[in-house]
Amino acid sequence: MSSDVLEKRYRMLLRAYPAGYRRERADELVDTLIGDEPTDRRWPSLREAASLIRGALRVHGGSTAARPTAVLLWQGIHLGAMAVLALGVLIGLDDLVEAFQFGGFSDPLTVLRNQGVHEVMVIAALAALVAGRTRTAAVLAVAAAVVPTVISPYLFLNGLPQWWAPVVATPLILVGLWRPADVPPTPRANAVLVTAGILALHLIPAGGFRRVDMSSQVVAATMVIVGIVAFLWVATADQRLLIAVAPTLLLGTLHQLGNDMSTGELLRRPDALPSLAVAVLIAGGAVVSTRLRQRTRA
Incomplete structure (x- = not known):
């Protein structure tokens, strides 16, 4: 249950990314963040949250474009x-x-x-x-x-x-x-x-x-x-x-x-x-x- 709550909160943070990027990469990012090991965590760490938001800013800024x-x-x-x-x-x-x-x-x-x-x-x-x-x-x-x-x-x-x-x-x-x-x-x-x-x-x-x-x-x-x-x-x-x-x-x-x-x-x-x-x-x-x-x- 806690992993489901954690995944939901990760996905809330991923809403900062453009919609097209989320469609392509959201599942991959969530799997990477949660990992394979069971966890009791219910919240992303501050470092993870800051990294996700900063990553979203980079994507909005064109970092993943063909000609950034x-x-x-x-x-x-x-x-x-x-x-x-x-x-x-x-x-x-x-x-x-x-x-x-x-x-x-x-x-x-x-x-x-x-x-x-x-x-x-x-x-x-x-x-x-x-x-x-x-x-x-x-x-x-x-x-x-x-x-x-x-x-x-x-x-x-x-x-x-x-x-x-x-x-x-x-x-x-x-x-x-x-x-x-x-x-x-x-x-x-x-x-x-x-x-x-x-x-x-x-x-x-x-x-x-x-x-x-x-x-x-x-x-x-x-x-x-x-x-x-x-x-x-x-x-x-x-x-x-x-x-x-x-x-x-x-x-x-x-x-x-x-x-x-x-x-x-x-x-x-x-x-x-x-x-x-x-x-x-x-x-x-x-x-x-x-x-x-x-x-x-x-």
Whole structure:
């Protein structure tokens, strides 16, 4: 009876794998994990559970594909476009709420003209991309950078991160139109989950330590460390995240460059990082790691 319970719990963990992989390998994996000897265990060990989840992340990242590097690059680019648009939406919503909190209700039309039109158009571009309408998403992303700026140059003149979101996303979406036929598209549910993970990374309270007391600094620093470690644990298994997160890291840097062209100031400020160089190194490291793993497997 205990082996039946253990098998059921192993199979629950295996649901983290793509459906096709489960159909082909689930029985083999369960037999290997349980073994031939009778056991009284009712739960997988923490090490086994972590290994299964990490293995599922690798499979989602294309490790079992015929061309894992191609899957990494093309799906990573698609996920990067989604993530940067989603981050632009998140920043824009935060700024809209703040604008209305601090006097925006006295002149709501100005707030909507300055920020609302852009927010709606970026949301539309993101929705089209999630729905798989890549060409429509490309048109909407270009429009989100141009039309709101014509209506009101507020976001452009201030170089706000949400204005940069469609600008950064547009070339990624256009490049994605040339995805090779033998590289499968990113499953929608997986793409949404990856995007949510990248947004969670950006919600870590990494800034403003100097403005709070020591105990709050310790709590915030702990959250930063735990959040980054968790993200890296996932991203080093599913390395598409390392490609996808790179363009989102550029939004803050582009905003700072727009407000202060001094690279010295940019490098002195901890919230200015990751910079373009860091983003490129992250993406490059993911590609090199995948190619080395592919050679080892061959």
